[in-house]
Amino acid sequence: MNYSTFRIRIYTIIERGEKHDKKSVYFDYFIIILVLLSVISTIWESHSTKIGGKDYKVFFDFFEFFSIAIFTIEYLLRLWTAPLKYPHLSTWKAYLKYIFSFIALIDLLAILPFYLPFLGVEDLRLLRMMRLLRLLRVFKLNRYSRALNLVSDVLKEKGEELVTTVFFALILLLVSSTLMYYVEHETNPEGFPNIIATLWWAVVTLTTVGYGDVVPVTMLGKILNGATALIGIGVVALPTSILSAGFLEKVEERKKAEKEAKKQIEKQLLQELKERNGEIEKEESENSTTHSTTLCYCPHCGGKLPEIN
Incomplete structure (x- = not known):
């Protein structure tokens, strides 16, 4: 069109x-x-x-x-x-x-x-x-912004891995909140009244924020709390490492692409220069050939003729 x-x-x-x-x-x-x-x-x-x-x-x-x-x-x-x-x-x-x-x-x-x-x-x-x-x-x-575009490209490319880590985190939240509810509900019904309310404790603990407004009081609950917090470090680190690796890969790809583009430009310029030199050499060759065919001696008497410029 x-x-x-x-x-x-x-x-x-x-x-x-x-x-x-x-x-x-x-x-x-x-x-x-x-x-x-x-x-x-x-x-x-x-x-x-x-x-x-x-x-x-x-x-x-x-x-x-x-x-x-x-x-x-x-x-x-x-x-x-x-x-x-x-x-x-x-x-x-x-x-x-x-x-x-x-x-x-x-x-x-x-x-x-x-x-x-x-x-x-x-x-x-x-x-x-x-x-x-x-x-x-x-x-x-x-x-x-090239930097913002780079982040956007990383998120698109690593989207599947990030979704997997989020899904894993959700499963962990559900499992830990369910276990904590059954461990702490009888002893601390106000802090852990149901599994949905216990999800707040799971989010705070898994993200290692630790507000401290909801805490377990039983020994088993404290052990579960510590284990959830330690696992949370790894859960938080997973998307961070994925994004970091993706960011570095994209930076390397962009640098490589820029180098390749630069090489292509240099190659094209070199090719144009060679073609130009070839044309010049061809012109010089044609001029020299024309000059060499110019008669400098008389074909009849053999006398030297004046050179024609």
């Missing part, structure tokens, strides 16, 4: 820019700064809009309108250029894929609280809660 040059240019600008594309790089910096200022504004506004005794609420409101306008335009432009982002899909499928992508949902949730009153939502409690979604704008930085 053919797209206009303007549409293609908009796509290259709003996507993460390359160093040679100044407009795209400036756009990235502008969005990053606006996101950071927006998050700072949200946090500051929750504390106080007064600075030095003066109320600056009108400035906070103006900045909110400005940032919402920019983020809305950005969202619509990204939606408009979605077919270029997903060229293998049809137009409507590309639109739907972008709308339901994680980062697009973040973009939408970040601006949605502003538009809810215009959609007839008048519940102030809901609006106050929804305004907290403005903090989700910080996730927009994921587009422009």
Whole structure:
């Protein structure tokens, strides 16, 4: 499908820019700064809009309108250029894929609280809660940060292993809380009234937080408590080690890919240089051949002729 040059240019600008594309790089910096200022504004506004005794609420409101306008335009432009982002899909499928992508949902949730009153939502409690979604704008930085993209890639690649560790932790929570309930319920019914309430003790102990608000009083319960805490160290270490290993693998892969790309560029430049040298040598060879066929002596009398430059 053919797209206009303007549409293609908009796509290259709003996507993460390359160093040679100044407009795209400036756009990235502008969005990053606006996101950071927006998050700072949200946090500051929750504390106080007064600075030095003066109320600056009108400035906070103006900045909110400005940032919402920019983020809305950005969202619509990204939606408009979605077919270029997903060229293998049809137009409507590309639109739907972008709308339901994680980062697009973040973009939408970040601006949605502003538009809810215009959609007839008048519940102030809901609006106050929804305004907290403005903090989700910080996730927009994921587009422009290689480090955040790296973490996202690791989570996607190691998702199965992480789910396994979470499943194992849930089983351990259920088993330990059930055992502790049967060990401690008769002696300490207030602390361990049922298995569901005992889950709080299991979570606190397994994560090695140890608030101490619910503790066993029997010897067997204390032994079980200690064993659960020790096992918890390993349970917490499992996802940490998986993420660390995945992070290191991704860093090595990225370095290797960068080296390969650099080698390919150098190889291409070398090939172009060789081709250019070959053309030069060919031209010199042709010139020398032409020069060598120039007659320097008369074929009739054998006398020397003047050289022709």
